[in-house]
Amino acid sequence: MQESVRCAVRLPDIDPAWIGQPSADAAIRRWRLAIAEDAWTAVEEGVDLTVWMAAYQAVRDDLLAAVWTWAVPADLRAAAHYIRFGSGGRREDLLGSDLDNALLVDDEAVAEAVRPYLYNVIRVMHTFGCPPCDGFVMATNERWCGTLAQWEARIRHYFARPDWDHARFLYMMTDGRPLDDVSQWARLVSQVGEGIRASAFIRWEMAHLGIHRTVALGRFGQVRVRRAGGRACINIKEGLVTPLVHAIRLVSIAHGCPETETLARLRCLVENGVWKAKRAQALASALAFGWRLRLRAQAEAMLAGRPMTDEIDIDMLPSGWRDALLSHLQTAKELERWVCRQFPKPRGERL
Secondary structure (H helix, E strand, O other): OOEEEEEOOOOOOHHHHHHOOHHHHHHHHHHHHHHHHHHHHHHHOEEHHHHHHHHHHHHHHHHHHHHHHOOOOHHHHHHHHEEEEEEEEEEOOOOOEOOOEEEEEHHHHHHHHHHHHHHHHHHHHOOOOOOOOOOOOOOOOOHHHHHHHHHHHHHHHHOOOHHHHHHHHHHHHHHOEOOOOOOOHHHHHHHHHHHHHHOHHHHHHHHHHHHOOOOOOOOOOOHHHHHHHHOEEEHHHHHHHHHHHHHHHHHHOOOOOOOHHHHHHHHHHHHHHOOOHHHHHHHHHHHHHHHHHHHHHHHHHHHOOOOOOOOEEHHHHOOEEEEEEHHHHHHHHHHHHHHHOOOOOOOOOOO
16 A cells, blocks of 8 residues: 555635536536546545545535525525535545535424425536435434424434434444534534443443444454455445444543544544544544545546446556555454443433
8 A cells, every 4th residue: 555645635616606507417417427537546645535536525525515595595594504524524525525514593484394305406416426315314304404493302312212223323323423503503412422322221232233343354264245247345334434423423422532634533532542543544544444434436437427336346456555544444343342332331221
């Protein structure tokens, strides 16, 4: 594996006049291909992925803000606050990242009034390569839209009935990042964090139902692959990136770190004396490698006109990358085991 090269990144610009214009589809397609070419070059030349991702995140955030402004009337924008979830909330979007989101609204009438405009936001963002969330974690779903009082009621309900779905919803909220400056969202996330820290059961759920045995490493230390058509494939998101993100998030919440970005959460854990810098660096390197493999696969698929995928054919990886993959999977597996030891199921607790 080559060393990362840290340099300035300038990505192709978006013309705001393209937004919502069917006649701009060809121009948008060329822009998306230019982004994919830039991503492929960054990966192959060893550009520091955190620098490239920061530049791409700025493009996506600016695009989302422009589409939100274009699609939603000003009076509704003032009363409806768009919350980015998932990788967008954590500032970790890649080419194929979907559009997880929620709304915090001033009153219930706003929720009903803004819903038709949300479909335009979804449609336009999709044309720019930001697909809707497969799991329907979107503000068009009533679960993810509400007033402050409704959100607080949901949070109380989720903690009162902490099945796995409700636990997942609570953890999702901790990744949320508002599009505008709305202090009420921070208040909600603070309530969630306090509740998780007070509930050993909900911490156990994430460790043992959400993280345990998710790293793509077999019992005897081999890369766990899915074989199809003579190919040995690994889903790099599910087998490396997501286990790291979820484990680091769990530990950071347990120790009161307020950050949403995974690397910032790592820094917080080091500053608070939870982990040594050496461990945090190994985890950051594993995460960056996972991002690099995902971005490479996504860019390659897009440039070839294929659907984007997180499936990696490990036999097709460049020389040295397979060894690096095994090493980083071992790092992730060590974290998985550590987290499961740290958050055991409390005695006598059951749903």
